[in-house]
Amino acid sequence: MGLTKTEIFTEEQNRLAVMLKAIAHPARIAILQHIISANACICGDLVDELGLAQPTISQHLKELKNAGLIQGTIEGVSICYCIEPKAWTLLQDQLNNFFNLYKVPTSCC
Amino acid sequence: MGLTKTEIFTEEQNRLAVMLKAIAHPARIAILQHIISANACICGDLVDELGLAQPTISQHLKELKNAGLIQGTIEGVSICYCIEPKAWTLLQDQLNNFFNLYKVPTSCC
């Protein structure tokens, strides 16, 4: 079906899944790393940096923006993207909560 | 195309993306949470707990196993699944590295 049964899961599980899906692609990981390392923001340098066509990059940026992880502000002709600090921290916290559930058990299967 | 251009990215970016993709689904998040909270491992309880059909759960478990995040050992008729500690820690570390790249900048766009 290709259609996730979201109504079965909690709001939190769905939110975390959406955010994770946004970064679960090498191109989007690369884009985020580049945005971060350029500290000051960037735009279509990404097209040169990564070997992907402009529409493809644009689409990945859109998905990251939809997930709330980045924000873009118009700067003349080009658009300046940067990390959305609140969402970034939120995701980090949610992930920590998730991972810290697990304590290595004394015995297992 | 639906086909990721993995050859463009680094080995690390691809590995992280694969692991993230494995947990970027509410059902698989729920499965992991349940496996963790049951500490001692479980099997087809998941079918009762989540509202998904047995083949669907089995498929999700397979993906988690393929990503190396869980392991299953035969226990009589049923199969006991639990977290794979090494992969779990590795993913946690890789994610921390990724998130800690970002320091809130003084100015941005």
Add this chain to the structure above:
DNA sequence: CTTATTAATCGTAATATTGCAATATTAAGT
């Protein structure tokens, strides 16, 4: 050996994702 029980696999339908060419939009500069 037969029968439950449990879980994997196969096959399939519906939908989502990835990537790009072509085109549209937007904002500056002339």
Add this chain to the structure above:
DNA sequence: ACTTAATATTGCAATATTACGATTAATAAG
């Protein structure tokens, strides 16, 4: 207004994902 640039949007082909019914494989119990 016209041109140039930087991005976004549209449309499409190829492939991947999600979910499940039907079936199969494997083990345990009688």
